[in-house]
Amino acid sequence: MSTSQDYTRVAIVTGGARGIGKAISLRLAADGLDVVVADLPGQIELLNTVAEEIQRMGRKAVAVAVDVTKEADVKAMVEATVSALGRLDVMVANAGVGGSVQSVMDADIQAWEKGWEVNIKGVLLCYKYAARQIVKQGNGGRIIGASSICGLRGYADVGGYCISKAAVRSLTQTTALELREHKITVNAYAPAVIETNMTATEADKEHGPGFGVKRLLKIPDFRTGQPADVANAVSFLASPDSHFVTGQTISMNDGTIAVIADVSKEEDFKAMVDATVLALDRLDVMVANAGVVNGAGGLVSVMDAKVEGWQNGWDVNIRGTLERLSTAVWFDIVHNNVIARCRGIKF
Structure with missing residues (x-):
């Protein structure tokens, strides 16, 4: 038009x-x-x-x-x-x-x-x-x-x-x-x-x-x-x-739902995505925002580093982000490129 x-x-x-x-x-x-x-x-x-x-x-x-x-x-x-x-x-x-x-x-x-x-x-x-x-x-x-x-x-x-x-x-x-x-x-x-x-x-x-x-x-x-x-x-x-x-x-649908999840745990993240799809029918955008500042290790130099503290930060900032993004990408590929094609129109 x-x-x-x-x-x-x-x-x-x-x-x-x-x-x-x-x-x-x-x-x-x-x-x-x-x-x-x-x-x-x-x-x-x-x-x-x-x-x-x-x-x-x-x-x-x-x-x-x-x-x-x-x-x-x-x-x-x-x-x-x-x-x-x-x-x-x-x-x-x-x-x-x-x-x-x-x-x-x-x-x-x-x-x-x-x-x-x-x-x-x-x-x-x-x-x-x-x-x-x-x-x-x-x-x-x-x-x-x-x-x-x-x-x-x-x-x-x-x-x-x-x-x-x-x-x-x-x-x-x-x-x-x-x-x-x-x-x-x-x-x-x-x-x-x-x-x-x-x-x-x-x-x-x-x-x-x-x-x-x-x-x-x-x-x-x-x-x-x-x-x-x-x-x-x-x-x-x-x-x-x-x-x-x-x-x-x-x-x-006033499309906001609240989900409690520890993003460093794969099962929590999977449950979060499942809850999103159950309530809102789909997932289109993932914002992997959750993060911590150096975990429980605080601000310390390399020489004074506590590996367990750094590990906590890595779990959230690296592993958690990887899992969030990989699950979102997986869902996007499966849902939008397979299921959406069955629904008729694909941009």
């Missing part, structure tokens, strides 16, 4: 009546885009409120009722966008539903399929009709889908939801490969627990926002995110600056 243009870019945001979708709509308007906010017919009053807020920001906005599980609705939504605003440059397939809490053994297939209709089929239809329109225009564009941390790894008792969000990740990679020749980037965002109506539980009233979902997923007590945190990431993915990013699923 060209970084210079003589037209105003236009975005569609599904699930735009409230929560993450509303935040994305307002952020894209603040970024200078005209926006079509779309949601179920029952949300039309909320949609109109969001559209009016965007218009007060000096941007054009249109509210469209759509059921993303119906192909005719999605096709009509794209056509209405082009009719009202002249074009389509950014599709944010944000609409989604939560899943039922069931083990695989107790799975209610009809309930799981209901979630798949919105979370998989709905995203597919948005990708399909947005891609057709953007390709026809010939200027490139952005297609962005809603995945989840549950799409990056499995969690017990929410298998139906995990499957649907993993499918978005795979669909995003596939579509990115198919559309890159048209200068259309295709990416997804994968939030952790975001404070919205969809994630609210009764337990949150006593313990704070996001508590119930974090307890269900057995994830660390990271900071609960706000819809604006997701909107900030989507703003980048929708921008010209993201032209070199495609086929990616951006994880948003």
Whole structure:
């Protein structure tokens, strides 16, 4: 997509009546885009409120009722966008539903399929009709889908939801490969627990926002995110600056974990890497910063050196660094060059 243009870019945001979708709509308007906010017919009053807020920001906005599980609705939504605003440059397939809490053994297939209709089929239809329109225009564009941390790894008792969000990740990679020749980037965002109506539980009233979902997923007590945190990431993915990013699923999980490790011990370091991958799904950057000043030997001359003291320093500064780097390199080679190739796109 060209970084210079003589037209105003236009975005569609599904699930735009409230929560993450509303935040994305307002952020894209603040970024200078005209926006079509779309949601179920029952949300039309909320949609109109969001559209009016965007218009007060000096941007054009249109509210469209759509059921993303119906192909005719999605096709009509794209056509209405082009009719009202002249074009389509950014599709944010944000609409989604939560899943039922069931083990695989107790799975209610009809309930799981209901979630798949919105979370998989709905995203597919948005990708399909947005891609057709953007390709026809010939200027490139952005297609962005809603995945989840549950799409990056499995969690017990929410298998139906995990499957649907993993499918978005795979669909995003596939579509990115198919559309890159048209200068259309295709990416997804994968939030952790975001404070919205969809994630609210009764337990949150006593313990704070996001508590119930974090307890269900057995994830660390990271900071609960706000819809604006997701909107900030989507703003980048929708921008010209993201032209070199495609086929990616951006994880948003307040991604910090604390791990206790003695880096001079190989088993501790291996456990640290394993814990990183378990919590965050991958490892991309290793900073081998841990070190000591001459170990327990203090500041002494060679003539007064205590070998055992120097040995302690060597264990941390030399051996520890070697093990940190060698393990990181090993993981990078195995994960990024073997597994990542299976996921579709490799830069």
